[in-house]
Amino acid sequence: MTADFLLSLAQAITKGLLTGMVYGLMALGLSVIFGVMRVVNFAHGEIMVVGMYLAWMGFEYLQVSPMLSLPVIALIFFGAGYALQRVLISPFIGRPEHQQFLLLLAIAILLVNACLVVAGPDSRGIQLESQFDSYELGPFVFDAVRVHAALTAVVIAGLLWLFFTRTRTGKSIRAAADNNLGALVVGLDVRRLYAFTFGVGAACVGAAGALMITIIPVTPFLAAEYTLLAFVIVIVGGLGSMTGALAGGLLIGVSEAVAGLLLQPSLKSMVSFGILILVLLLRPQGLFGKSGP
Amino acid sequence: MTLLARLTGGVPARSLWGLGLLLVLLLVAPALLGKYGLSVLILVLYFAFVGQAWNIMMGFAGQLSLGHALYAGVGGYIAAGLFFHYGIGPWAGVFVAVAAAVAAGSIVGYLGFRFSLAGVYFALLTIAFSEFTRIAFDHWGWAGGSGGLFLKVDATSDILNLRGGPLLFYYVILALAAGTFVLCRALLESRLGRYWLAIREDPEAAQAVGVPVLRCKMIAIMISAALTALAGVWNAFYYNNLFPETAFAMGRSIEFTLAPIIGGLGTLFGPIVGAVVLTGLGEIFTDLSEVFHISGLKQIFYGLALLVIVMYRPAGVWPWIADRFGFGEKRR
Structure with a gap:
């Protein structure tokens, strides 16, 4: 093995780790929602793509960098997620899985086609000034945009962790996830907590979307791919586990990057699905994950 | 009890008459409908048939598969590939195609059921296998790779090779749909069918009273995969082209699940009613969106329709119709 090859392998791994942080943030949203209310969000990738489009529009029409529009997008998504849970999803909690699946599928179809109607089928990307910047560390070169995106994702994940361990609402949500009946008995407003959780999950995905648009351009057709990707990550990491979602994101990010280098780029998701099956x-x-399904 | 008596036992007379009338209408339909009407009816029957096949897994045995495109894709590709490369007609090729799909189903089923994956976890396993196969076919030269596999379009009728016009494909899919309907009724009335329902309602209780759970689930996925493969073969020869991107797409798998869920899971008429509703809505929305010239509008109407149906008729349309008009089976 030549030194050149090892270097490009190490490059691919770091690139995968950086992208993987953003994947992790996206999957975190799915994991939080499932962990608390046992609803699988089949519209996850679609929500992500809406986030990417919003960040793109902010940049295209208002000249706001995605890093700056991110908090606004997260806030909008929190509100939208809260309302979505309250109005549509709430009656479906505890219903058979296929009914939840159909509901979220309908929501997914609406979201992705709304994007198609508004922004058209062409791929939309943004040109940041930092696009061609890079950080050098010894023989390594890091894309600046990827580094920024990954660091932001880490910060948001940290904030989320603080929310769930330090705030009253966060602790209440965990209580409701652990023992729904117990939470009701001690007088927690579980319905409000569920809505809050969906809001938090949606805000995570929205933020991940704003970061992702700095790395790759968006098309409506990415949505289904991201839904699948988020599933793969949370299952690999452990559905309902926050650490698992982040670790799964890193693992899948790295496996995609390495598969793209060693095999063909078009085979990269085959490796992800192989890992999922195993x-x-x-x-x-x-x-x-702690316990079996 | 004779077979016919078994199949029709407990069904109200008006339902049997309705069913007979429906069959007669379907048999003479090509004479009454134009080209467009026939093509829509073909779609309805296709989705009713493949929905019936999926319903055996989910509606009868309670196993959620979101990867049924795998069986249709494998079936279609093998029959089309055998015809394309070696000139082996589909009437022979279909046996290989079905065998391959059953083998695929056995692998997915055995791995999933052996490791007791249920619900969403099993569904994700089925998606993973389907996606895995999609990418594999993308890189498999014999199957045409990502560029697709094309069958020569032949206007001359050659029934031995399933080449011909819409009329031929109409009667083939009608026979498949009608045959599967009767098969499903027979399955539901059999011991196996009762076992499936027991597993669907409570797998642990079923195991406890001695139902061979693993074997029953395996039979369900094998029958379902075999029927879905037939749909795949029919589809490949009807459309004359196959692409991994569409044949194994998750969207294709989801398409298969919609008619039975919308129509009424676990019921015999659910997939049929669902197929009528969904295909009908699809055609109406196509016409509507053509008025406005906006791409994506059709899907928005479609999404709204799904939303309304799942919110107001979560158990499906058919159980509601059956209750209202007294078509339902008498409880015995």
């Missing part, structure tokens, strides 16, 4: 069979609760 994890489902050997450790269905995921790498960081």
